[in-house]
Amino acid sequence: MEIRVNPPYNSLTRYGIFFAFLLICIVLAFSTPRFFTVSNLMIIGTQVSINALLAFGVTFVIITGGIDLSLGSMVAVTGVVAAMFAHPDTYPLAVPILAGLGAGLVLGGFNGLVITKSKVPPFIVTLGTMTIGRGLALILSKGRPISNLSDSFNFIGGGNILGIPFPIIILVLAFAVCAVILNKTILGRYMYAVGGNEPAARASGIHVTKVKMWVYTICGLLSALGGILLTSRITTGQPNAGAGFELDAIAAAIIGGTSTSGGTGTMTGTLIGALLIGVISNSLDLLNVTSYYQQVVMGVIIIGAVVLDSAGKKGRE
Amino acid sequence: MKISLNVLLAGALLLGCNKSKNDESKDGSDKKLLIGATMLSMQNEFIVNVADEMEAKAKELNVELITVDAERSALKQVEQVESFIAQGVDAIIMNPCEVEASSPAVKLAMDAKIPIINVNSETSAKPTAFVGSDDTESARIAMKYIAEKLGGKGNILMMHGFMGQAAQLKRDNGAKEILKANPGLKLFAEQTGEWDRAKAMSLTENWIQSYGNQINAIFAQNDEMGMGAVKALEAAGLKNKVLVVSVDAIPDALQAVKKGSLDATVFQNAKEQGSKAIETAVKAAKKEAFDKEVLIPFQLVTKENVGEFLK
Numbered sequence: 153m154e155i156r157v158n159p160p161y162n163s164l165t166r167y168g169i170f171f172a173f174l175l176i177c178i179v180l181a182f183s184t185p186r187f188f189t190v191s192n193l194m195i196i197g198t199q200v201s202i203n204a205l206l207a208f209g210v211t212f213v214i215i216t217g218g219i220d221l222s223l224g225s226m227v228a229v230t231g232v233v234a235a236m237f238a239h240p241d242t243y244p245l246a247v248p249i250l251a252g253l254g255a256g257l258v259l260g261g262f263n264g265l266v267i268t269k270s271k272v273p274p275f276i277v278t279l280g281t282m283t284i285g286r287g288l289a290l291i292l293s294k295g296r297p298i299s300n301l302s303d304s305f306n307f308i309g310g311g312n313i314l315g316i317p318f319p320i321i322i323l324v325l326a327f328a329v330c331a332v333i334l335n336k337t338i339l340g341r342y343m344y345a346v347g348g349n350e351p352a353a354r355a356s357g358i359h360v361t362k363v364k365m366w367v368y369t370i371c372g373l374l375s376a377l378g379g380i381l382l383t384s385r386i387t388t389g390q391p392n393a394g395a396g397f398e399l400d401a402i403a404a405a406i407i408g409g410t411s412t413s414g415g416t417g418t419m420t421g422t423l424i425g426a427l428l429i430g431v432i433s434n435s436l437d438l439l440n441v442t443s444y445y446q447q448v449v450m451g452v453i454i455i456g457a458v459v460l461d462s463a464g465k466k467g468r469e
Numbered sequence: 470m471k472i473s474l475n476v477l478l479a480g481a482l483l484l485g486c487n488k489s490k491n492d493e494s495k496d497g498s499d500k501k502l503l504i505g506a507t508m509l510s511m512q513n514e515f516i517v518n519v520a521d522e523m524e525a526k527a528k529e530l531n532v533e534l535i536t537v538d539a540e541r542s543a544l545k546q547v548e549q550v551e552s553f554i555a556q557g558v559d560a561i562i563m564n565p566c567e568v569e570a571s572s573p574a575v576k577l578a579m580d581a582k583i584p585i586i587n588v589n590s591e592t593s594a595k596p597t598a599f600v601g602s603d604d605t606e607s608a609r610i611a612m613k614y615i616a617e618k619l620g621g622k623g624n625i626l627m628m629h630g631f632m633g634q635a636a637q638l639k640r641d642n643g644a645k646e647i648l649k650a651n652p653g654l655k656l657f658a659e660q661t662g663e664w665d666r667a668k669a670m671s672l673t674e675n676w677i678q679s680y681g682n683q684i685n686a687i688f689a690q691n692d693e694m695g696m697g698a699v700k701a702l703e704a705a706g707l708k709n710k711v712l713v714v715s716v717d718a719i720p721d722a723l724q725a726v727k728k729g730s731l732d733a734t735v736f737q738n739a740k741e742q743g744s745k746a747i748e749t750a751v752k753a754a755k756k757e758a759f760d761k762e763v764l765i766p767f768q769l770v771t772k773e774n775v776g777e778f779l780k
Contacts, residue, residue, distance in 0.1 A: 184679075186679055189678070191678065192678045195675070195678065198674075199674070290511075290512060295511055295514070295517045296514045296517060297514060297719075297721065299720065299721045299724070300724070310700070310704060382667060385667065385670065385700075386666040386667050386670060386696075386697065386700065387696075387700065390666070391512060392512045392513075393667065433671075434671075434675055437660065437671075437672060437675035437679075438675055438678055438679050440658045440660070440679070442660070
């Protein structure tokens, strides 16, 4: 059994989704003159940022053959925790950010620990964490949104530098870091190896437990970044925020060519997947199409992407 | 432990009830009344406020209150009412999840001869009493304010709640009534923001791309969405050109009205709904006279009177 240590090159899915995205953008540019404007593109980038961060996190997880359903709840907990320390004139800006990231680290680490120690499937463990997280967010906030946040904190989601919204800057930086981890580090290669064939990876001396711990912790951290961004963007820490976010994030990863059976996936693909979802919901709003249709379109695209993916695999064999 | 205590208590109460059939004057005077309450969702700030006030009022009147969370599931709510009936509570307060699907709970309680009081929203089955406000009225108040401020002429965008929910349907009806009466007001677009601030913000950003300077006012069916709209308009530098009015008067919205970023909200009195629900339940349980419909009026909140609502 061969162990794949290099990211597999799946040209059909990779370019297929890219061309599909391009095609949709061209069609939209012609159907509404408001689509292809600088300000609208900035808005799409901002709206996409949170989902993209979560999608990057879950891409790591899915590549190792796992899944994380607790993303949305982690967004809520970390957002609430950050908000608790973000009132004006209380703590310096670093405190709410570090507190939020810390909460993400703990929750993600908890996922990793339980999954590696108990051998219970990630689907079940993270399903539990999803409920625990939602409960924690409600406990910490006493069921009420936490508002009155400082201006400096609200800059994270609402400010801009040289006309570029700050969430887009975070998105670009996070993408760069995640792509480097996945493509240029040993950890990234081990992720593909674990997802591609776990027993073989273990036999070849890869510390599978360690890799999985890393993956779920990174996912928790990225969720925390998403939670902080969301809290700052809507200027409140909301305990019921982020419900269903995990599904959008998983959808972005899958549309981008990440295979749920593990071992395949790229950050670029996931980014395009997230952009595609964002572009569709933005343009259907611009065209004043009811959101009901958006859901149908999104479902068709998800299934289409997976069909394309399996067709690509057959083509290689 | 708590459950077994309640069962014991309920048992004691049942005995007490049996006794009181022969001796009505002693009813309720020596035994603590037990009221069961099932709430739509304890993740919703407004509902939590209603529940908190119910708790406070119950303490004040010296009745025991068990509050459970239906988590937006009508099925769960019906099951909760069933267990209240099995526990032998003296009265039930229900904050219905759905108009139709929560109705069986009302029937069950009525059949068991236990008074059931609907609070905040309605069911199609008629309960013992209803305590709440008429959602149609809140939208009328908001839209009238918009009509007045725009001098009866302008382009309006409306943000709906979850489609199909009683509050969304009624607020839609109320708003459209006023729009019909003011032909100069044009409904440019309407879309759901699902009661959610982040969704409303994205929607408003997209609307700004579509309609930009043509927008004169946005009516959001709740404050969460209103706040999202305000954020998006502020970011685009359009807030001083667009009127934003929403409903609920949550603390955040009151602060925004005070600051002048949100133009108006409509106050729905959570405290009054909570305390009246308990009062009515207690009266019904003691077989005293009570109003079958307690309607708590809405109030328009603008910068001029926001001080009264900020405490």
